[in-house]
Each structure stands twice: as structure tokens, then as C-alpha cells.
Amino acid sequence: MxxxxxxxxxxxxxxxxxxxxxxxxxxxxxxxxxHTSSASTKLIHGGLRYLEYFEFGLVRKALAERERLLRSAPHLIRPMRFVMPHDPGMRPAWMIRAGLFLYDHLASRELLRASRGVNLREHVAGEALKPAYSRGFVYSDAWVDDxxxxxxxxxxxxxxxxxxxxxxxxxxxxxxxxxxxxxxxxxxxxxxxxxxxxxxxxxxxxxxxxxxxxxxxxxxxxLRLVKGSHLVVRRRFEHDHAYLFQTTDRRVVFAIPYEDDCTLIGTTDVEQAGGPDTPRLDSAEAAYLCEQVSRYFLRPVTPADVVWSYAGLRPLLDDEAGDPSAVTxxxxxxxxxxxxxxxxxxxxxxxxxxxxxxxxxxxxxxxxxxxxxxxxxxGRRGGPWTRDASLPGGDLRRWIGTPQRPDTDFIRFVQAVALRHPELAPDTCRRLARAYGGRIERLLADGLGGEVVPGLYEAELRYLHQHEWARSAEDVLWRRTKLGLHTGPAQQAALADWCLRHWGPAPRWGEGADVRAA
The missing domain is CATH 3.50.50.60 (FAD/NAD(P)-binding domain)
Incomplete structure (x- = not known):
């Protein structure tokens, strides 16, 4: 094949x-x-808003997969609670309650908590919101390192x-x-x-x-190519919940805890005219996202607050829906x-x-x-096998014994790694555990080696090159890790120099190459 x-x-x-x-x-x-697969909103979710377009089959399928994926990769995927402040000028409360009831019951749910209503004046998530938002709803989905x-x-x-x-x-x-x-x-x-x-x-x-x-x-x-753009700003709230905000054009925008000290905001739905050239966030999208989340946050978000942004093209089935947000x-x-x-x-x-x-x-x-x-x-049938199989790093039994729940299993795993490797700083221990799961010992077996940039060591770089196809500083900083958010230009240049010395020139397509294919 x-x-x-x-x-x-x-x-x-x-x-x-x-x-x-x-x-x-x-x-x-x-x-x-x-491309697209690293430019998502980093969610494993059923798609709550798809219920409004009567996509019940898709939501049911996605909700069922959500539970399986949580079990298969507890280091890469973790449960997350989402807070939806209620805006009386938007969807009525009864409609939201009905949608959340369906979301809770369309597929079997064993790992995630059910939705509920909350008083935002008493809930921790209300502290970052304007006082006008006193009522809200909380539901469950999951975050993923895409x-x-x-x-x-x-x-x-x-x-x-x-x-x-x-x-x-x-x-x-x-x-x-x-x-x-x-x-x-x-x-x-x-x-x-x-x-x-x-x-x-x-x-x-x-x-x-x-x-x-x-x-x-x-x-x-x-296909309809729909661009989704995202902003990353420094942390706008201290708790571990995410937000789902209803927008003035009846879409939704997420604000998600990201990389410890950041908040991820997205996404847009903009039709991409022409071919699938490299999509980029434009000023109108940045203004739109800032405007929508600032309707809710006590402290406004402006384009000047953005520390990183990215955009990706979603290749969606052309179902002749007029609104890009409504495309299946x-x-x-x-x-x-x-x-x-x-x-x-x-x-x-x-x-x-x-x-x-x-x-x-x-x-x-x-x-x-x-x-x-x-x-x-x-004429050959091997049969399905992935339904209950762990992804690499997802089997933590050697570290914690019998699995119980993916979220608590991962907490126990981090504790076990910290006990076995007291030389690791707590932040480094948690990051490596999150990235490599049960395979962390493969890169720690001979020690970390020298620190190339803050928090990134030679042992991890060798592992990424030998086992994860990393070939450039960009591969490391923005896909294998997100350390690009925490390093400055000089540090990124130092890593590029290290990669050049150990891996050779960063791969680039030459002018004479035939690059018609993806």
C-alpha cells in the first residue's frame, strides 16, 4: 500500500x-x-455546535471516539472542562440545556463528567469574565497535542x-x-x-x-477549503477550565489554557479562495477574534497582545452549505x-x-x-485492531500498575517519573512525561546531556531525530514540542545552529524540484 x-x-x-x-x-x-493537522484548535471533541446543524451521526461518532482516544494516549490527550457563559441575547438557556443533554447522552460516557449549570459569580471561571455574565454552563471534552x-x-x-x-x-x-x-x-x-x-x-x-x-x-x-486561524496570548486566567464563547455571528470561539502560561483563542471560518497555498492569519481575523473574546473577558484582548498565531486549511466536504461554519x-x-x-x-x-x-x-x-x-x-482481511490499542507512550502500566482513569493515571505517572529521576526539574519532568508518556525512559536512559536551549536537552534532540523524523529546529520547536513559545530569537538561532552541526542543513525544497504533490 x-x-x-x-x-x-x-x-x-x-x-x-x-x-x-x-x-x-x-x-x-x-x-x-x-499543515492542517498541527493547525487545529487542539481538541478531541464531539462538536457541540454541530448539533445545531442536525449532525447527530457525526457528533455521536466523535463522542464515542473521544472516550477511546483518551484511553489510548493519556499522555497526549486529557479531559478538560469547558465553561459557556450564557448571553441572554444569544441562544436561549433552554436550547443550550437541551443541546448539552444530547451531548451527554448521544454516546456512552464513562470517563468524563456530565454537563451542569453554574453560577459564575461563585465559580472560579467567573473571575475573568465581565460581571454581566452571571450564569453559565459547564461541560466536558478533551485537549490533545495534535x-x-x-x-x-x-x-x-x-x-x-x-x-x-x-x-x-x-x-x-x-x-x-x-x-x-x-x-x-x-x-x-x-x-x-x-x-x-x-x-x-x-x-x-x-x-x-x-x-x-x-x-x-x-x-x-x-472540497471546500475553510481557513481556521488562532491567536496565542499570555495567560488570561489562572484556572484550568477552557471557555466556549458564543459570537455575534452565531458561531463559537474557544479560549483554552495553553502551554502553562498562555491562552489559545480560535477559531475563524473563512473560505479560502483559489488553491491550498500556505494560509496565514490576516488582520481582519485577528480583530474578529479579539473583539469576540473581549465581549466576555474583563480584561480585553487586543492584537498587540498576540505572541504567536497560526492558520490551517480544513479540507471540508462540499455539501453546498452557504455558511462555511455550517459545512459538514x-x-x-x-x-x-x-x-x-x-x-x-x-x-x-x-x-x-x-x-x-x-x-x-x-x-x-x-x-x-x-x-x-x-x-x-x-482479498485479504486482517481485521480491525485499533479500537482498544494504546498509541506509543500510552501504556503506563510499567510505571503505575493497573490503569484506572486516564487523567488520574497520568498524574500517578508523573509522580513515578519524578521519583525515579529526581535530577529533572519539575517543569521538565512534566513536559517530558506529557510528550513521551511511557517511553520517556528511552530518552532518559543515558542522561539528558547538555542543555541546548532552556528546557531542551541533547538527549531529547537525538531521540526526536532518530525516532520521530525531526530534521530541523522548526520541527522541534513548533511541532514535536511547543518550546518556540518560550524561546527568543537568539535561543532559536542557537538551536538551529546545533541542528545544522549535528543533522546537516535544514531541509528545503530547491527551485528545480517538482513539488506538485502534497
């Missing part, structure tokens, strides 16, 4: 297929999670036999009756021809372009097993599976369905 695209869906599909015993090659033009979730799936795929090639573009794919012949090109310009019984197009925003320009196949489904977040798996025949007909051909749409929360279910679809025409 050749899987093109190293975002969450491509990595998840490669993992599932490899676990079923298939030979898999995953190629990604850039770094893992370099980029590390992608890497964990790629790791699991590789450990089950898959080959993972980053900085490798699929620049041409020719379809035969029984196999695909594909040309891969590395960032150094070298090319390789590979053969595969099936091709998976998991190129996200580039899925349509990949079909037309690389696979030479017609696109049977349209569900996915479609399109399996094609026939090609053009000699007389304008169709005849059997090597399978092509294209992933259209999707959301972070449902990646495992999507991957399971994709693998089952592919096994049909190939």
Missing part, C-alpha cells in the same frame, strides 16, 4: 494497515503534521513494519490493472520508482490536486477499483482510495473504515 500524506488521516491509515499485516509506505512532502498525535500514529505504523518517508513527494502515479507505479522524489532531488497494489490519497487540502496532477484521475468530489465536518471515503476501458467503458484497475474531509477526533474510525474498504478488493 502506498499512502500519500503525512497528516492525521494518512498516518492513521498507515498504522491501521500495517497492524493488519500489510506492507505500507507512507510518504509526506514536508514534515509530519506540517502534532504529537500524528507522530505517535506514524511511530506505531513504523514499528509494525511500515516505511515512513518524510520530505518525500509523490510526483507521479500511473495506474495499471493490478498495481500502481509511482515516482517519489526526495528533497535532495533524488527519485525512486515504487510499485503498490493500492494507492491511498490522504493529501488533505491537496487531495483534488493530487488526483488530477499526479494520479491522472478525475475528482468525483469537491464528516468525511467520505471514495474507493475506486475501475479505470477507463478500451472502448470508453470501465474495467478493473488497481484500487484508489481518496479521503475527503474529516476531523481530528474521528481519525481512528476513518482509518479503520479505510483499511476495511481496501482489504475487500485485495
Amino acid at each position: 502506498l499512502v500519500v500524506g503525512g497528516g492525521i488521516n494518512g498516518a492513521g491509515i498507515a498504522r491501521d494497515l500495517a497492524g493488519r499485516g500489510h506492507r505500507v509506505l507512507l510518504c509526506e512532502r514536508d514534515d509530519l503534521a506540517a 502534532a504529537r498525535l500524528v507522530v505517535a500514529n506514524a511511530q506505531d505504523a513504523a514499528e509494525r513494519g511500515a516505511t515512513v518517508r518524510t520530505r518525500t513527494a509523490c510526483i507521479d502515479a500511473r495506474r495499471g490493472r493490478e498495481r500502481w507505479t509511482a515516482t517519489l522524489q526526495g528533497i535532495d532531488g533524488r527519485r525512486q520508482t515504487v510499485h503498490a497494489r493500492a494507492l491511498v490519497n490522504a493529501a488533505g487540502p491537496w487531495a483534488g490536486r493530487f488526483l488530477a496532477d499526479v494520479a491522472h484521475q478525475p475528482a468525483t468530489q469537491g 465536518r464528516d468525511y467520505l471515503l471514495a474507493l475506486d477499483t475501475t479505470g477507463p476501458g478500451p472502448e470508453a467503458g470501465r474495467e478493473p484497475a488497481a484500487p484508489l482510495l481518496t479521503v475527503w474531509g474529516g476531523k481530528l477526533t474521528t481519525f481512528r474510525r476513518l482509518a479503520e473504515e479505510a483499511a476495511a474498504l481496501l482489504e475487500g478488493p485485495l
Whole structure:
């Protein structure tokens, strides 16, 4: 199987297929999670606002996956309580209560607390809000380190036999009756021809372009590219709850505790005209997000407060909804097993599976369905296996014994790591435990080594390069970790210099490279 695209869906599909015993090659033009999958709102959630668009099936599916993912990766995913202040000028209280009742009961819920109403004048979350907001609601969802979730799936795929090639573009794919012949090109310009019984197009925003320009196949489904932008500001509140704010245009905006001393604010829904070029936050989006959260926060947020921002393109199914916020977040798996025949007909051909749409929360279910679809025409069935499987680092039993609840298990795990490694500063201990989970010993076995920039040591850098495909300072600072938020220009330059000396020049696509594929 050749899987093109190293975002969450491509990595998840490669993992599932490899676990079923298939030979898999995953190629990604850039770094893992370099685009959409590292530009999310960092949530594993059912999508409370989707209920307003009657997306009950999607919400039920996502809520069920939320519980499974919490168990599979308690180091990367953690429960979070969300506070929704009630604005009487927006949705009426009875509507919110009804929506939260559905949210609590559409799928089995064993790990997360139910929703409830709160008096914000007595609740800790009310302290940061304007006095006009005296009533609110609290419900449960989960937070995730999105980029590390992608890497964990790629790791699991590789450990089950898959080959993972980053900085490798699929620049041409020719379809035969029984196999695909594909040309891969590395960032150094070298090319390789590979053969595969099936091709998976998991190129996200580039899925349509990949079909037309690389696979030479017609696109049977349209995508709407919707840009979601986010702001990061210094911490606006001291508690560990997040906020969901209703906006004046009947959307919602989140304000989420982020990286200890920051608050993450997002997101927007802006139609992206043209192709999937690198999306960027514009001044109108920044003003919009600041204006909406400032309607609620006692201390206003302004564009001058922003310490970092990012934007990503969500490749959504084109369901002809007029409002980008109303476009479905569900996915479609399109399996094609026939090609053009000699007389304008169709005849059997090597399978092509294209992933259209999707959301972070449902990646495992999507991957399971994709693998089952592919096994049909190939006549081989390995069977589903990921439902109760831990992701790398998610099995903490060697440290804590029998698991109980993912959130309390992780607390016990951090305590166990601190006892075994008293040389670790508390902040470093917690960060490494959160990032690597039960595999933390692999990078601590020979000591941390020298501190390259504050909180980042040589042992972790070696581990990231050898086991997680990190090839540049950017990979480390903004995807494998979020230490870019806590380092200045001089420190980032020092890390880039270290990477240059130990890993060679940071990979960049040259002007002569053919980069048509994602």
C-alpha cells in the first residue's frame, strides 16, 4: 500500500494497515503534521455546535471516539472542562440545556463528567469574565497535542513494519490493472520508482490536486477549503477550565489554557479562495477574534497582545452549505477499483482510495473504515485492531500498575517519573512525561546531556531525530514540542545552529524540484 500524506488521516491509515499485516509506505512532502493537522484548535471533541446543524451521526461518532482516544494516549490527550457563559441575547438557556443533554447522552460516557449549570459569580471561571455574565454552563471534552498525535500514529505504523518517508513527494502515479507505479522524489532531488497494489490519497487540502496532477484521475468530489486561524496570548486566567464563547455571528470561539502560561483563542471560518497555498492569519481575523473574546473577558484582548498565531486549511466536504461554519465536518471515503476501458467503458484497475474531509477526533474510525474498504478488493482481511490499542507512550502500566482513569493515571505517572529521576526539574519532568508518556525512559536512559536551549536537552534532540523524523529546529520547536513559545530569537538561532552541526542543513525544497504533490 502506498499512502500519500503525512497528516492525521494518512498516518492513521498507515498504522491501521500495517497492524493488519500489510506492507505500507507512507510518504509526506514536508514534515509530519506540517499543515492542517498541527493547525487545529487542539481538541478531541464531539462538536457541540454541530448539533445545531442536525449532525447527530457525526457528533455521536466523535463522542464515542473521544472516550477511546483518551484511553489510548493519556499522555497526549486529557479531559478538560469547558465553561459557556450564557448571553441572554444569544441562544436561549433552554436550547443550550437541551443541546448539552444530547451531548451527554448521544454516546456512552464513562470517563468524563456530565454537563451542569453554574453560577459564575461563585465559580472560579467567573473571575475573568465581565460581571454581566452571571450564569453559565459547564461541560466536558478533551485537549490533545495534535502534532504529537500524528507522530505517535506514524511511530506505531513504523514499528509494525511500515516505511515512513518524510520530505518525500509523490510526483507521479500511473495506474495499471493490478498495481500502481509511482515516482517519489526526495528533497535532495533524488527519485525512486515504487510499485503498490493500492494507492491511498490522504493529501488533505491537496487531495483534488493530487488526483488530477499526479494520479491522472478525475475528482468525483469537491472540497471546500475553510481557513481556521488562532491567536496565542499570555495567560488570561489562572484556572484550568477552557471557555466556549458564543459570537455575534452565531458561531463559537474557544479560549483554552495553553502551554502553562498562555491562552489559545480560535477559531475563524473563512473560505479560502483559489488553491491550498500556505494560509496565514490576516488582520481582519485577528480583530474578529479579539473583539469576540473581549465581549466576555474583563480584561480585553487586543492584537498587540498576540505572541504567536497560526492558520490551517480544513479540507471540508462540499455539501453546498452557504455558511462555511455550517459545512459538514464528516468525511467520505471514495474507493475506486475501475479505470477507463478500451472502448470508453470501465474495467478493473488497481484500487484508489481518496479521503475527503474529516476531523481530528474521528481519525481512528476513518482509518479503520479505510483499511476495511481496501482489504475487500485485495482479498485479504486482517481485521480491525485499533479500537482498544494504546498509541506509543500510552501504556503506563510499567510505571503505575493497573490503569484506572486516564487523567488520574497520568498524574500517578508523573509522580513515578519524578521519583525515579529526581535530577529533572519539575517543569521538565512534566513536559517530558506529557510528550513521551511511557517511553520517556528511552530518552532518559543515558542522561539528558547538555542543555541546548532552556528546557531542551541533547538527549531529547537525538531521540526526536532518530525516532520521530525531526530534521530541523522548526520541527522541534513548533511541532514535536511547543518550546518556540518560550524561546527568543537568539535561543532559536542557537538551536538551529546545533541542528545544522549535528543533522546537516535544514531541509528545503530547491527551485528545480517538482513539488506538485502534497
